[in-house]
Amino acid sequence: xxxxxxxxxxxxxxxxxxxxxxxxxxxxxxxxxxxxxxxxxxxxxxxxxxxxxxxxxxxxxxxxxxxxxxxxxxxxxxxxxxxxxxxxxxxxxxxxxxxxxxxxxxxxxxxxxxxxxxxxxxxxxxxxxxxxxxxxxxxxxxxxxxxxxxxxxxxxxxxxxxxxxxxxxxxxxxxxxxxxxxxxxxxxxxxxxxxxxxxxxxxxxxxxxxxxxxxxxxxxxxxxxxxxxxxxxxxxxxxxxxxxxxxxxxxxxxxxxxxxx
Numbered sequence: 001x002x003x004x005x006x007x008x009x010x011x012x013x014x015x016x017x018x019x020x021x022x023x024x025x026x027x028x029x030x031x032x033x034x035x036x037x038x039x040x041x042x043x044x045x046x047x048x049x050x051x052x053x054x055x056x057x058x059x060x061x062x063x064x065x066x067x068x069x070x071x072x073x074x075x076x077x078x079x080x081x082x083x084x085x086x087x088x089x090x091x092x093x094x095x096x097x098x099x100x101x102x103x104x105x106x107x108x109x110x111x112x113x114x115x116x117x118x119x120x121x122x123x124x125x126x127x128x129x130x131x132x133x134x135x136x137x138x139x140x141x142x143x144x145x146x147x148x149x150x151x152x153x154x155x156x157x158x159x160x161x162x163x164x165x166x167x168x169x170x171x172x173x174x175x176x177x178x179x180x181x182x183x184x185x186x187x188x189x190x191x192x193x194x195x196x197x198x199x200x201x202x203x204x205x206x207x208x209x210x211x212x213x214x215x216x217x218x219x220x221x222x223x224x225x226x227x228x229x230x231x232x233x234x235x236x237x238x239x240x241x242x243x244x245x246x247x248x249x250x251x252x253x254x255x256x257x258x259x260x261x
Contacts, residue, residue: 027194089200125155223250
């Protein structure tokens with residue numbers, strides 16, 4: 001069982017929580033380097049900046065990182081599931097709208113993985129999917145090749161199902177350290193402090209300093225930023241990213257996106 005952590009916030013002791021909760025609060029800047037934490041084995045409360053486990057991901061101020069040149073996204077187009085190779089990981093799914101629950105995005109998956117998720121009833125014909133490079137999220141049952149791929153007739157989709165408000169995906173283009181390695185993924189859990197990025201075959205490590213260009217479908221939200229990788233996601237599906245010294249323009253773009261979505 002992983003260690004349970006306690007922390008002090010506004011003079012009150014909170015916890016126990018997992019270390020991932022502490023890391024996320026650091027990303028959101030709810031906990032700072034001078035805030036106190038404790039776990040079993042500590043003789044006394046320690047400041048975050050003095051805890052090696054929390055500093056291995058570089059929670060200290062990040063030196064300036066040169067931002068990459070602005071990259072405008074390619075014009076989105078209609079892409080079919082049948083256009084994809086079996087092992088190309090470019091598919092994302094939005095779970096929740098198909099069950100009347102809060103939504104969350106997952107991926108990237110290959111077509112083979114998507115079919116396996118379907119067999120395991122983790123997704124269904126009403127699940128929304130997004131293919132990287134396409135125009136928008138689309139209900140799986142609306143793909144003409146649905147029957148051939150999933151070997152069943154598509155379900156009847158009510159108009160009420162189609163009227164579910166779907167925010168456009170936040171597409172990030174990422175440069176790792178020396179600006180030579182370029183990745184592309186979908187952002188989620190965005191805040192002023194940081195976000196998670198779902199990306200295939202990410203070669204970076206916790207502590208890597210990266211720069212990003214973010215281009216959602218609505219270009220009003222476009223921004224560039226620098227920061228550090230604080231945690232790799234399970235299955236090499238992406239990472240958590242903490243911003244450093246966001247510009248006012250970037251802050252306004254993020255705040256507007258969060259408020260409107």
